């Protein structure tokens with residue numbers, strides 16, 4: 001990227017907090033961003049476009065047609081910006097974003113925008129807590145949008161609760177941090193050695209959940225961080241990445257195809273399908289080895305279903321790593337992890353043979369170790385030998401693992 005100021009598009013929607021967008025704009029400018037503004041029609045009822053035009057020195061987009069911004073304003077703005085922050089974002093605009101509705105300049109630009117989209121909801125507490133709004137929020141988070149949660153407090157309508165737009169100074173700080181992080185990632189991405197270009201890499205990540213009844217399940221503490229770091233590293237090195245993920249709260253890394261699954265059986269099916277034409281398959285997921293033999297179709301109740309609750313019958317789950325390794329061709333590299341609480345390297349060696357993997361990444365797990373942490377300490381085990389690595393951030397470790405895989409592939 002050429003040396004220039006970060007370009008931010010500020011979207012303003014029709015909410016009483018729209019006046020705070022003016023201050024937000026000033027803080028963003030003070031933090032060295034070049035800012036342009038796009039408004040919904042309703043937003044102009046709260047703050048005039050002239051205010052933003054005077055402060056940015058650029059035309060403010062409100063309509064899709066006869067725009068002073070560009071003949072095709074939504075594409076021009078989407079391509080111009082390094083980040084698009086919608087603050088305040090009303091429940092209505094959030095619903096449109098969640099469902100791909102693009103009926104004005106702001107929502108059309110959001111749909112066309114490839115840069116990080118940041119949304120700062122602000123509304124009445126009951127509108128915010130409404131199940132429809134919460135479902136839309138969950139959908140946006142799931143798709144990788146950055147949600148800047150509202151503050152809780154006394155709202156303009158007199159109600160008290162979550163729904164307040166955070167203070168502009170704090171908002172600006174968070175927006176700038178996100179954009180700078182994204183720009184740094186883009187730079188690293190552009191500079192990364194493209195030694196996985198044209199390769200398809202499949203990665204399993206996160207835990208599986210094995211249902212017991214309508215409300216309970218068996219699972220573990222995997223956060224998905226290790227698998228998602230591997231997905232980012234593979235993408236940065238040019239691979240086409242499919243991430244088969246159990247339930248986690250992480251956003252899908254940009255440029256990665258993600259398949260969400262819940263159970264081990266679902267993970268097996270998704271992995272086997274994706275693995276067919278993959279060069280590398282890495283099983284990072286913490287798959288439940290067993291699942292309940294029967295799933296009750298109602299909540300098992302204390303006092304009524306004591307027998308079922310106290311004697312949970314389990315059956316073995318399919319072994320995804322082993323199944324992938326057995327089906328793999330000679331040009332495919334299959335990598336597994338070994339999560340152990342003791343004798344990590346010995347068990348790791350056993351798993352290399354038992355699962356038929358080309359490489360095992362053995363790590364110790366336990367309280368404050370492995371699961372959920374940002375760092376990991378592993379030993380790489382292959383037929384060629386073992387390499388113990390110091391503790392390092394999972395994203396950095398991901399690159400070391402790919403270096404080892406590429407060395408194995410020759």
Ligand code: PMT
Pocket residue numbers: 204206221222223224225226227264283284285286287288289317318319320321322335336337338339340351355363365370371372373
């Ligand atoms: O997600 P994080 O919070 O970042 O934590 C990362 C991690 C600790 C989950 C990760 O580093 C890790 O160790 N993953 C493997 C967890 C695991 O299930 O290990 P295991 O030793 O039980 O299984 C060995 C291998 O077989 C693993 O590659 C596993 O994905 C695979 N397996 C296990 C059981 C099964 N039914 N199918 C499988 O494919």
